[in-house]
Amino acid sequence: MPRSRPTEIEFVDVDDARLLAAAAALTDRGEGWINLEPIVDEEHQPMQAGPFAFLAGPSHDIPTVTWMPGRHQPGGETKPTTVGLQHAAGPRVARTLAASGLPLPEQWRVTQDHPRRGLVASVPAAVADPRSVLEWLLRAAASVCTVTTTGRWRAAVHDGRTG
Structure with a gap:
């Protein structure tokens, strides 16, 4: 059975009520995920790659952030929240971010x-407040974005349900 279509939310600030409500609902259920990207005007879109671009691998001039709440386990335990940042900032972006004043928050563990x-990165349930996690992710994505953005963001909320 196919998954349901994501709900899209455009927002400016991490305190957007719709974004935080969506994250809270996913956290409560322990399923689903949110992909976030900065919005880029058409004139600032990166050049399309040539026919052999697949040899170089993906280029994420416009970064994509993924936030996935921890899964609830039988017995009441919750797995860590998982976060991701696809980017074009080169190797060891965690070090690059730390050098620019955005170190990974304490207790987060880099898994790749x-x-x-x-x-x-893996974020323990005890420190996985969605607002704080999303705020750091958006700041990190903005710092590695290689194109001019509008200052707005687009979130695709995947509820994890089928049908």
């Missing part, structure tokens, strides 16, 4: 930091 696949 790869130039093509991006940065993935």
